Amino acid sequence: MSAETPSKPLRVALVQMCSGRDVARNIRDASALIREAASGGASYVQTPEVTTLMELDRERLFAAAQPESANTALQQFVGLAKELKIWLHIGSMVVKASDDRLANRSFLISPQGEVTARYDKIHMFDVDLPNGEVYRESANYEPGAHAVVAGLPWGALGFSICYDLRFPYLYRALAHAGASFLAVPAAFTKLTGEAHWVTLLRARAIEAQCFVFAAAQGGLHEHGRETFGHSLVVSPWGQVLAEGGVHPSVIFADIDLGMIGDVRSRVPSLRHDRKFDVVRAGATPAAEV
Structure with missing residues (x-):
């Protein structure tokens, strides 16, 4: 599913x-960091979830949101990708879908x-945390409503x-659909990030x-929410190749594409998936997985 032959x-x-x-x-802020990434030799640059707006108040949120067709932020990022000749992945933006959604x-x-691709977050984060x-x-x-796989060179x-990370069946489906790389731009809370972020990404x-x-996203935001940071690049073997801290920054990793085939040949689990029924002891089959 490559988009073109890679030049580097x-x-x-x-x-x-x-x-x-x-x-x-x-x-x-995003544009300055994207430029730093491009000047550092990156061919693919990813920004976090809610790159252009971190807001919890509904009135402020809807007042700032724009439809995709007239989204000035998207227009600027499109121009930046073309100028810098990079694959630019805006992790997410708030986009107005209708008057109330x-x-x-x-x-x-x-470049x-x-x-070339759009993806709307599937799993909604609805939760009451112990810290209030x-x-x-x-x-x-x-x-x-749809998982998405897109071609890169x-x-x-x-x-x-973000919250999609907690649903492993999504990533298994993406792998079976041909994915070699998985994108997980996020704004994990500090509390859940400290407990689960690295473990879930490696898994x-x-x-x-x-x-x-x-x-x-990382740090204390204007509306009072604190996010965990620690942007991560992980190999198919589960090795952490690069990790950020808690402040705005750019992290880099050089990707050994041969590792994908090597790992999949050593542990051919993707080829061994099976359909099966889940049964309760002493009862008829309850569900198919």
């Missing part, structure tokens, strides 16, 4: 941010300045966003036998 090896850059309520400032949408932009934080993504966002990229890489690229 794959160097990945992950942009870590601490986005706030000012969309214009977030665009400027938003989409949490990823965009993959080619020619074309949007409450999140109801489903109150504002329309969940996506080096192989296929499977899309996900998804090992299970799907893919490289994982996960750009993250």
Whole structure:
């Protein structure tokens, strides 16, 4: 599923941010870090979830959101990808889908300045955390209905966003659909990130036998939420190849594409998936998996 023949090896850059309520400032901050990534030799650059707006208040959120067709941030990122001649993956932006619903949408932009893929976050983060934080993504966002795999010159990229990380069947499906790389741009909370972020990313890489690229939000945001940071690149063997801290930054990793085939030949688990019934002891089959 390659988009074209690669002209150079794959160097990945992950942009870590601490986005706030000012969309214009977030665009400027992201653009500066994307330029830093490109000047460092990256061919594929990923930004985190909600790159252009970190907001919980519904009124402010809808006031700042724009439809894709008239989205000034997307237009600027399209121009930047074309100028820098990179594959630019905007981890997600808040996009107005209708008068009362938003989409949490990823965009993959080619070096020619074309949007080649879109993905709307499937799993909504609705939770009451022990520290008192409450999140109801489903109150504002329309969940996506489709998993997405898109071609890059080096192989296929499977899309996900943040909370999707907790649903391993999505990544298995992406791997079976041909993905060599998995994108997990995120804004993990500090509490859950400290407990699970690295473990889950390594597990998804090992299970799907893919490289994982996960750009993250990190730090204390204007509305009071604190995110974990620690952007991560993980190999198909589960090795952490690069890791960020908690501040805005760019991290780089050079990707050995031969590792994918090597890992899949040593542990051929993707070829050994089977359908089976789940039964309760002493009862009739309850469900098919």
